[in-house]
Amino acid sequence: MELGIGMFGDNHYDTSGKPLAAGERLRELIEEIKLMDEVGIDFFGIGEHHRPDYAVSVPEIILAAAATVTKKIKLGSAVTVLSSSDPVRIYQSFATIDQLSNGRAELMAGRGSFIESFPLYGFNLNDYDALFDEKLELLLQIDRQQPITWKGKYRAPLQEQEVLPRPLNDHLDIWLALGGTPQSVVRAGKLGLPVVFAIIGGNPAQFQPLFQYYKELYESFGHDMTKFRVGVHMHSFFGENSAQTADEYYPVYSAQMNRVGRTRGWPPFQRDQFDYGRGNEGAYLFGDANEAIDKILHMHELFGITRFSAHLDVGGPSHASLMKAIEIYGTRIAPKVREALRR
Template identity: 70%
Template sequence: MAAASTVTKNIKLGSAVSVLSSSDPVKLYQSFATVDLISNGRAELMAGRGSFIESFPLYGQDLKDYDALFDEKLRLLLQINQQDPISWKGKFRPELKNQTILPRALNNNLKMWVAVGGTPESVVRAATLGLPVMFAIIGGSPVQFKPLFEYYKNVYQQSGHDMDKFEIGVHVHAFFGEDSNEIGEYYYPIYSGQMDRIGRSRGWPAYQRAQFDRGRGKGGHLIIGDVNESVDKILELHELFGLTRFSAHMDVGAPSHDRMMKSIEVFGTKIAPKVREALRM
């Protein structure tokens, strides 16, 4: 992100999920504040509990503290962002006593999101704290997430937060091209290969073509296709959830560099403009 900040001027520079539960909030804030300063305020941090748990034993964390670790560290991260100096005491890291934490994000206001995978507890926490939330929809049907979106909005309002600052997004697996059939045939072995690599360590059954095709179909969770298909599915998600942010995860399985650059080009020059035009109408 720091490298990208030096060769860009306008784009947001956001992370995928930073697994806050097994990270130090002080160090994480310092890293993102550095990028924020280099980029003149374009950095965004997305904190999550983590669906991958390998980092917990690696950094000496106990999985029985899975939720408590995230809750405490998220609140500390927010306090660091809002207060300088800071005094804080918790269970999982050393106490801070009137400590100045440097560097500071631009205007002492680092943008933070909470990433959730579908648990009500995570939704309530983000809404209560007034934080924007990013739902990862990487399986099943998006419509199944509708109650969680409504739950988040209701708790956000009931907690007294300003609805003018309400932000909500989705993160989906996506890949774009000029021809739908061609891009599907190209991407399936790459995508299924990655699903199987992950699945072997987790006891999942082998990924099937039927799963891929259902995901790409109407009402499915994958947006892998041509411009018109992709625009339609993005707009359907916007209508279903009232989105303010759409995140396309394009590198599942490591497609070739040329294909990745083409997917980004199609998304930026054809899909995004059509979506913006439709939403202005």
């Protein structure tokens, strides 16, 4: 099982609650990814957002910068909002990263849980589903066909057009991010693409039928089961002491939940929600190394996952605390998980 880290580049805030300029957080991200590589984390994914509470709007620029200071770690998006992107340009960008990193690039496509990119790039939100379907089709065709001839509804057609550069082995590793709807599971199963389920609340066991459904669909459509890959993405944060880590992280985490919640009509985030999520039946990994090891192994047992992604920077915790969390993950958690799975 691959063990990796996902981030959104959550911004830091001043004492008045105003987000700081993005530059500091972006430079910190590069240092954090470099440390991930040094401690043996398998992959890193960075999200795309267009809001003041996030510093990263163009994941591929962060990944290109990270490619120059890392040697082994896989570098991908988490996610690229494909519905409001141009698949040709996106493919070129990630193929460039793949060449720059000597074959370590990944692209995780998703519809996105925020909608700011649609008006920003001139797309109609009413076309939310249709845009994703068409653009995913084009993205996959670009990966499989060179030159490409294609025609759709939302983009100018392509006629015997070369899309350059090509990835290192003329193939880009393309994943799908799923939020948990049966329709998205069917799409992924038909296409035979690797998937990551975002489990960021509730009891993870409730997702078990969707994992099983995806596996059954993948197999029924005749895809090679030796290439079957499925993962989970969960909110995480690691420290030396479980209770102390939770107490220090709660204000950071709840502040971000409330910033997002105000735009979506959510009630204020409560400490009992936080504590439940940290429990055996919750979806949070906020605590010490031993708790994280147990919960990651439980996810593997529950779902048969081949990848676990720890989302570490929700709320914009300090750079120092993130560096410590990365160190704990790479040197204490990941080795124990790998050892347990080899038994």
